Amino acid sequence: MSIDIETAAKVAKLARIRVEPDALPALADEFNTILGFIEQLGEVDVDGIEPMTGVTPMRLKRREDVVTDGDQQEAILSNAPDSREGFFAVPKVVE
């Protein structure tokens, strides 16, 4: 499996990271080095093996379905790059 420039651009887009076109060939090369390393996993016989979901066999805890937190508008907005009237502010999303 080899990653071409087009695939590298698609991955960057999916990851929401802007990569300038002139940086794409080097990025594709790096992906290929890493994926070449990962390819070794193909040698392992994994027939009938369950993929691991958690390293410790345990049942995730459940809690009462009740409100435990809230009413912290100021604290939540305190680190926002832009907030207005008690909301996060972002560029226009819908035309």
Add this chain to the structure above:
Amino acid sequence: MSELSKLTIAEARDLLRKGDVTATDLTEACLTEIADAGALNAFVHDTEDQARTQAAQADARIKNGDAPSMCGIPLGIKDLFCTKGTPSQAASNILGGFRPEYESTVTGKLWDAGAVMLGKLNMDEFAMGSSNETSAYGDVVNPWRRKGSDAALTPGGSSGGSAAAVAADLCLAATGTDTGGSIRQPAAFTGITGLKPTYGRCSRWGIIAFASSLDQAGPMTKTVRDSAIMLQAMAGHDAKDSTSADIPVPDFEAALTGDIRGKKIGLPREYRMEGMPAEIEKLWSDGADMLRDAGAELVDITLPHTKYALPAYYVIAPAEASSNLARYDGVRFGHRAKLGQGDGITEMYEKTRAEGFGHEVQRRVMVGTYVLSAGFYDAYYNRARKVRTLIKRDFDQVFADGIDAILTPATPSAAFGLGEMASADPVQMYLNDVFTVTVNLAGLPGISVPTGADSQGLPLGLQLIGRPWEEGDLLNHALVLEQAAGFTAKPGKWW
């Protein structure tokens, strides 16, 4: 005064309780050392005022006879831990200016126990790196130098600031986190002790996430005993982390009997890598001799899937990172890129993440995105998780056969020079974690103990791997190794 920063936690605790020294004395001594150690670039956010306030409070508690072991102990905190009101940015520009409104569970427990925060410590960006060269704050410099050379060496990573600060006696101990070796490798590179507990032993709540199924916080200390004392204060169930274990925390220090007679120590043949330097090979066999001399039985064991641990890790960790780091979008916290005319929300995300994330983080997020994308999920991600099952099964088998602990080298080499790996491909850097990464994949506790030096005078460490939840037993084995090796060398002060 400056001698006080050289104390171990255990020594300081005893002096504090006797009234021979105050927490304020200890704290001032450390603050003086930190102010003098800018060349190491270990501390990146100082919290002097908080330190002095906490020290005064600790002194009051000690006077009242209410002094847990960590009371009055000055610590450095890795920048990955969210600390209320103090910059916590995982050494990334994308979290520039972020001041959490909350405290991580682990640091909260340490402050409840009376510990003192000296400041935040440098690290690789989002804990992604093995040399502390991916940090937005710049490289950390290892306090150790090669004999007769003033070349700047890496302290290792990702907890490089923590390792350098402890090795240079800027603090009594530090917190670290370990996803693939990020506590144990820097500990080995700087001649200190670093413990990664069993997955779930310490709460991950409030620790900036890298790969959630692998991340675990732990102590980085001057001695094995100090790791036992500090882990005691960090560990315990937390309802806010659904993967934190709801089981009792034993008395780790009480486990330090120094008696390992009759214990079975495994030596995994797969860790005898081709091209392993003779010095590392000798370190390993010397360590085995030390444990044998203490009455343990050495057993050759096999962990057949070891070879596949690193490739599995470099699927699973980036996959989880790409998901965890999706939250950095320029909306709720941290950096937002300046937008041009007509830029919409997608441009905001893309520009923000391109500006805010460094190169290695971008690369791993994109690799993670790729292995999770439609058409590749089964071939890469699911296959890697199946291999992870097999890696854990290897360890389960060995422990079921009666092995108490496993001895391996901690790293394939001593600390290398900063910039030395710049031209190498990323996989070369990843090989640093070859001995440590299996432990994260299997969720086991592992500890790095300094046991020797290479021909250039640089410290080298051995790793002991324990059974799940048996940190006490693991620490006891480590104590035996520490005492037998008698590694007490310190870096000469040049900074």
